[in-house]
Amino acid sequence: MIDDMLRTPEAIRDAERWTAHNYHPLPVVVSSAEGSWLTDVDGRRYLDCLAGYSALNFGHRHPTLIAAAHAQLDRLTLTSRAFIHDQFADFCRELAELCRKDLVLPMNTGAEAVETGIKVARKWGYQVKGVAPGQANIVVAEGNFHGRTTTIVSFSTDPDARADFGPYTPGFTVVPYGDLAALAAAIDENTVAVLLEPIQGEQGVVVPPEGYLPGVRRVCTERNVLFIADEIQSGLGRTGDTFACDHEGVTPDMYLLGKALGGGIVPVSAVAANVDVLGVLRPGQHGSTFGGNPLACAVATEVVRLLATGEFQRRSTELGARLHAGLRSLVGRGLLAVRGRGLWAGLDIDPTLMSGREACERLAERGVLAKDTHGATIRLAPPLVITEEEIDHAVAQLAAVLAG
Structure with missing residues (x-):
């Protein structure tokens, strides 16, 4: 046909x-x-x-983004994070300001941002919250889509994404999306984070019940658990606010960003959080060869500036x-x-x-x-x-x- x-x-x-x-x-x-x-x-x-x-x-x-890419291609494309380049600080600062956070960690793909968020949450749990070594767990939702790495598909409920890719990574508890009582009941002394999409994209653009996200924020604060918002699809203007969480006045402890951040030109992702969270990382503990490269930063900085206009x-x-x-x-x-x-x-x-x-x-x-x-x-x-x-x-x- x-x-x-x-x-x-x-x-x-x-x-x-x-x-x-x-x-x-x-x-x-x-x-x-x-x-x-x-x-x-x-x-x-x-x-x-x-x-x-x-x-x-x-x-x-987009002409502004294409111009930024062309200009940067004529100057410098890659250094690795072994050196600082002249596009890096502006990007990190302007994205941090857009997110109302202290720090930004640039990566490449959305899955990398999610993996980074998981690692940071676990490290925060051990070093700050005092969870016993090897016992950290993260609460996630049914119907989630956070990427396709081995760790991420370990807590997927989509058979196509998960089946035949085991053995699976432990440390995740799955609860129904939109059910605040189930989420609260799943949190225990070893829970370090709740990882959610404010709107579930792959599941069919599922919007949670009104009051759910504020309830998650409240429970996470009361139980000393990080609230991680995966805004890789929902963020950066898609829903009518900069972030989907903004619609209910909710600020998570950590934003996971990607997709639109690269302006449709280069893969760019980032994790944004305050220093008490992202500050647990030390040199050599996490990184990426291409994360925060000059070309990516040049384009993504212009993306942030487009969003800053509203x-x-x-x-x-x-x-x-x-x-x-x-x-x-x-x-x-x-x-x-x-x-x-x-x-x-x-x-x-x-x-x-x-x-x-x-x-x-x-x-x-x-x-x-x-x-x-x-x-x-x-x-x-x-x-x-x-x-x-x-x-x-x-x-x-x-x-x-x-x-x-």
Whole structure:
């Protein structure tokens, strides 16, 4: 079906021939992009409603970010952390200020940020809280998605992510997402942290009940446990605030950031916390060859400066309201439910009509790209530079798909 719209399916066959099948991409071969739009090898344009799982919050090839990357490429790209480079301090300071924290530790990928958060929390537990050696545990939520390393999949509840990758790393307790009583009951004298997504992205853009995040903050404070917020997908303007936690006035002890921090150009992640937490690290105890490299810092500093204007948070709030209003009009017309916040939505399609994969294939035929998850659910996360007209176009194409 969808092969008919491509005149060069050999590019897809070649990709499948030479690549391990860890993804199941839509059969679209992209060759260029600008703003909210992608162009394939045959010149057909697609409205990008995935934005690289939020890595492209500022759209494709944002001119400010591209200019920063070009300028840095002409000067210096890598030193390793064996030396200090001239982009490092500005990035760390400006990101720390955005997060309202003392310190920043730059890494590369979101999974690295999560691994860093886990290591720091355990070290804090032993050195500051006084947990017995080797006994630290971290409370996490069902339906979580924090990455794909061996340690992280050890506490995943997704069989596809977890099965056949054992033996698994101990030290994690899984509780239902949104259940404050269960979370509080799981904390004991050896608990060093609670690790949560303020909104669960991979699970289908699941927003927790009102009051849940403030309750988690209160329980963590009362029980001397770190609250770690994984804002890798939800942060940096996606939900209409700088961080998803901001919607309920909650400040975690540690932010885990990534994806949009690299501006869609380079992989950049970071952990932000105060000195009483991140200060437990000493030289040689944790690091990364490419973490905080000059090119990454140059681009990410401009990302932080774009966010500091508040423009993209406002766009997400205003345009997100338009997106959700349009999507809610389709409930009962092929959609069972709509969830989300800002320019981020999870849509449950009536499974008697089609699967999420089928819906995404049909949307692609109509020039709109989105991503399915967990059967009949699809996610929309367009770049924050999307326009009102483009939002209306995406909703209209979805309506046409649902109408058959």
